[in-house]
Amino acid sequence: VWLMHDPAYPESLPGAPLARYTYTEAGELLAVYDRSNTQVRAFTYDPQHPGRMVGHRYAGRPEMRYRYDDAGRVVEQLNPAGLSYRYQYEQDRITVTDSLNRREVLHTEGGAGLKRVVKKELADGSVTHSGYDAAGRLTAQTDAAGR
Structure with a gap:
């Protein structure tokens, strides 16, 4: 480059x-x-x-x-x-557990190459929400504080 x-x-x-x-x-x-x-x-x-x-x-x-x-x-x-990580896949959800046994859950929506994380539950209990347009581009994100 x-x-x-x-x-x-x-x-x-x-x-x-x-x-x-x-x-x-x-x-x-x-x-x-x-x-x-x-x-x-x-x-x-x-x-x-x-x-x-x-x-x-x-x-x-x-x-x-x-x-x-x-x-x-x-x-x-x-x-x-x-840290090492383990990934467990379920319908519209991925659970990530680290070697200290902390867990995050990624909630997904979409398909056909446009699957996106719409909600992320962090190990500390906080939650982030994300929104996307029809093309899969991020349009909104709200953190645990509501910002």
Whole structure:
């Protein structure tokens, strides 16, 4: 990604890209590099399921791993250096439980690629509501304080 125009410095554009991406032969995102050409993210994919990311890591951090169910949904996110998460899927609801046994519930509506989270119940008991237009774009959001 190259910076092509900067109104604050029109005569001084960088000589290197802002970010660079590499891909596998199958077209999967493999790595992200910053403007100093330092790798900042890396991705791992399941060879039996093209496009299914099973791991990613930020530079200097351990790899976050993902496990999937037979339907191709993430059921577990494993972080060896911190919190891990389990995902349970029900009709119009996803329950996310972390390794400290805190739970969030995501209530969803829609289908055909437009399923959206309309209500989020956080572990502390607070609730956020979201509204969307017919194209699936966020139109309103109300936090626990009613704002």
